Amino acid sequence: METVTETSWFLACRVEDTIPNGGVCVKRDDEQIALFYFSRQDRWYAVQNECPHRRQMALSRGMVGTAGEEPKVACPFHKMQFSLASGECLSGGECRLKTYRVKVADGNVFISKN
Numbered sequence: 620m621e622t623v624t625e626t627s628w629f630l631a632c633r634v635e636d637t638i639p640n641g642g643v644c645v646k647r648d649d650e651q652i653a654l655f656y657f658s659r660q661d662r663w664y665a666v667q668n669e670c671p672h673r674r675q676m677a678l679s680r681g682m683v684g685t686a687g688e689e690p691k692v693a694c695p696f697h698k699m700q701f702s703l704a705s706g707e708c709l710s711g712g713e714c715r716l717k718t719y720r721v722k723v724a725d726g727n728v729f730i731s732k733n
């Protein structure tokens with residue numbers, strides 16, 4: 620029997636608090652989440668803010684772009700690149716980012732808790 624898990628959400632910020640084609644850091648309890656809005660694709664992404672390479676809380680300040688159609692962020696420290704869609708390391712590393720779902724309603728940005 621398949622288990623259906625319902626997504627629960629928390630209010631992260633307002634749309635106007637974010638930077639098109641850039642990142643902001645959202646704090647939830649002890650967790651930091653990097654939130655990105657890609658205006659060209661009109662898509663939102665959220666990943667852990669901690670870079671798994673040297674555990675720097677830095678990805679929200681990373682350089683965003685695309686690899687083909689894959690949205691990505693490059694850590695500002697040593698430039699490792701990660702897919703914002705899957706969290707996969709695009710620089711050949713085995714580390715991976717935790718990803719979160721994002722939804723927008725009435726100008727509010729919500730991030731999934733699970």
Ligand code: FES
Nearest residue numbers: 670672673694697
């Ligand atoms: S700390 Fe992010 S690439 Fe090294």
